[in-house]
Amino acid sequence: MASIPQIKTYHFLPFKYGSELLLDIGRIETLKNYVLDGTLHQLSFYEIIFITEGSGTLALGENKVSIQPKTIIFTSPGQVRRWEIEQQVKGYTLFFEKDFLHLFFSDELFLYRFQYFHQYSHPAEMQIDEQSFRKCLQLVQEIELEFGQIRNDSNHMIRSILYQLLIVLNRYYAGTYNIQPDTYVHADFYRFRSLLEKRFLQDQTVESYTRALNISPGFLNKICRQFSGLSAQQMIHHKLVSEIKKQLHQNKSAKEICYELGFSDPSNFNRFFKKITHITPQQYRKSIK
Structure with a gap:
């Protein structure tokens, strides 16, 4: 029986530039050992990739992202991925720890306000027109320029450019997939998304989240459908299936994961997985070997 590959984890290096800086940027073509890793791996931080040249695919969770110019890819912490490169890929990668932004804005929910991170019902990538892509690259290059001459106040300058870039990307993403672009739609929805990331292993019922949020199940379902297109229970199930797939990539039996x-x-475990994915855990595991 063929062995199932272990998942490598990349962690952020906060003191690369001397003092602590929780964001970094690089050219894809110069970071091959990290960015274009062809083995199964995951990141412990957020990443946004801007493709200017190249072709191939990026397996991200259960989805395959097509690599082509003017593609922007969003990775949230913990997502399992693998690169399959056909033609040399060039572009930029921007990666950061959540504390780089949320401590500055005193808002633990800050990164949950953007539609492209921790996404359940829409792709983790988008293709945009030439003019829009150039606008994004201009901001990315401003960050790159600041890294070339780090000063005492560089973290503030970089943070301000990143904030603008995240807002611009959110508008493009919302327009691409025809979803709510406003980053301040309803605080309870963001609180639910944040709680779900932290507690989905122990809390898998809508009622457990509505008690924690002190809102009614009906209201939670209403705002989840409005801002994600899924019910609260569907969001919980999608997150759970994502974790199951992640563990199936490792040397764990279905019984152990169950x-x-x-x-x-x-049997309940198998039925649940098949209901959401339309294949059994064993069939999924076979497909990833």
Whole structure:
């Protein structure tokens, strides 16, 4: 029986430039050992990739992203991925820890306000027109320029440019997929998204989240459908399936995963996975070997 590959994790290096700086930028073609890693891996931080040249695919979770010019790819912490390069890829990668922004804005929910991170129902990438892509690259290059001459106040300058870039990207993403672009739609929706990332392993019912948020199940479902297109329970299930797939990439049996995630028995586990993905855990595992 073929062995199932272990997942490598890349962690952020905050003191690369001397003093702590929780954001970095690089040209894709100069960071091959990290960015274009052809093995199964995940990041412990956020990343936005801007493709200017090249072709191939990026397997991101259960989805495959087509690599082509003017493509922008968003990776959230913990997503499992693998690059399959056909023609040399060039462009920029921008990666950062959540604290780089949310401590400055005193808002733990800050990164949950952007539609492209922690996304459940829409792709983790977008293709945009030449003019829009150039606008994004201009901001990216302003950040790159600041890194070329780090000063005492550089973190503030970089943060301000990044903030503008995130807003611009959110508008383009919302326009691409015809979803709500406003980053201040309803605080309870962002609170739910944040709680879901932290508690989905132990809390898998809508009621457990509505108690924590002190809102009614009906209201939570209303805002989830309005801003994500999914019900609250569907969002919980999608997050759970994402974790199951992640663990199936590792040397864990379906039975082991079943009990770790709180299912009563393997048959219920198999039924749940097949209902959401239309294949069994065993079939999924076979497809990734």
